[in-house]
Amino acid sequence: MKPNVKANFNFAFFLRESMRAMRRNAAPSFAALATVTVTLIVVGVFIPIVQATRGAADSVRARVEVEVYAKERATPAADARILAELKALPNVQKVVFESKAQALAAAKKQDPAAYALLSSNPLPDTFHIYPSNANDALPIRQAILGVGNKSDGHAKLDREIATVSNHTDDTQKLLTVTRFVTITAALLAALLTIASVLLIGNTIRLSLFARRREIEVMKLVGATDWFIRWPFVIEGTIVGALGAVGAIVVLGVTKLALLDPLASNWTLIAAPRTISFISLVLVLVLSGVCVSALGSGMSLRRFLRV
């Protein structure tokens, strides 16, 4: 017996072995391929949908702001002081100052007819406060008004502040709804990921089960675990890659034929920023290959215990 301890990783041999296995076990291989394709199509559709939903929720939340109106007689010096004070508040991302004149111009643009009749400018100097997180809008409002102080406004942040916009109910609702949407989307994404991994893993296990006798024989003639495993891992990689390519073709055709014409006619659909097709392709190929190769290698472990 010659000592044959050289690590024999012969890629060409393993590749030939996995090709042979796929040719000879066409039905289980095809089942695995179909499973990967279908699962990846679902994932490929779902990723942009989740992203669009979250994007929509985020853009709605980004619009949450607190408006502070200065008193009619506020001087530019007072405005500057208020601006500095507002900026100093915690959780404030930015404060945008809009002078009386700017406010009037903006309002006129929106509704020229109504403002054409006015002789003077009824609009106050306005400060738009954008909180760093939409959830902070209400605390900021309270901080400006003076928490818990219901007297005639002397506890306000500044004497020259007339009022603070009151959208408490709207903001509250908006926050609840968007949070719900975000959590639901994340939950669905997690469920889908788990389901995909289980589904692909199960299919692989099934095709391995059909070949457990073969594995037993290999072990009997002295094949090492990895010698048996490599062809399966390569096979998994090929199946995963082919499945991903199939899914991408289907998704690409669908996108070109259905989504793109719709999006150009109807700007609404294109609005939320979603993953680019190239990145989606990368994600699908990578996850297909990884899940299926790892799945093959790991499911095999059970059958290697001979």
Added chain:
Amino acid sequence: MPNQPGPSAPNNAVIEFRGVSLRYDNGHAGLDQATFAIERSDFVFMIGSTGSGKSTVMRLLIKELEPQDGVIRVAGRDLSSIPRKQVPFYRRNIGVVFQDFKLLPNRTVYDNVAYALQVTGHSRREIREKVPDVLRLTGLSTKLHNYPDQLSGGEQQRVSIARAFVNHPPLLLADEPTGNLDPETSIDIMRLLYRINRTGTTVLVATHDHAMVDKMRRRVLELSQGRIVRDEATGLYERDESTREFVSRLRTGDDDRPDGI
């Protein structure tokens, strides 16, 4: 073949069982305090009814099972000292033949035999040299490209023997090699095993075919309920008899037609 008949010196033993016991989970005794030794280049039969422990001995020898008690040595090496990772390398020194052949169904005869060499990292050139050789020895030269399901039972068993022997292992185990075969084919298989034994390979054959064993007059280990109940290592037989003499003796009692080896 340098065979020294006589008391077995332990260091010359290929297989040595000392007080080996194994009890299965269901309470069934696989082996009970089995002690025996088999010398190099010996041809030994192991007989006993189903469940007597023959297969347990085989499975212990390929380290598919671990004994709960006792020591098993193969070529002087204590099997319990072989770590799990080394088991595949250990198995390459042992050829194994089973009752149900255990061929790979989706490979040709040639590829089935070649696989045993591919596993050990032989080059394609070596494989191209060795596989036809061993298939000629086993009389399968014309069946190279057939698949196992296109062969008769005897032919399939020849393939499995060819696969077991292609590495020229020092030890060949055969677990009921003729269990699925008719008597005439069984004699062919026994002849083949004997021929392999004549090249110096130690052969251990488990069978429940008493008639065949009695006729062959080799050393016999009889097992019953996990115990060695008979060990006839007597000089009843001629160790160096030719394959022809061996086979003709197998046939006596059946008929006396001259065999055409």
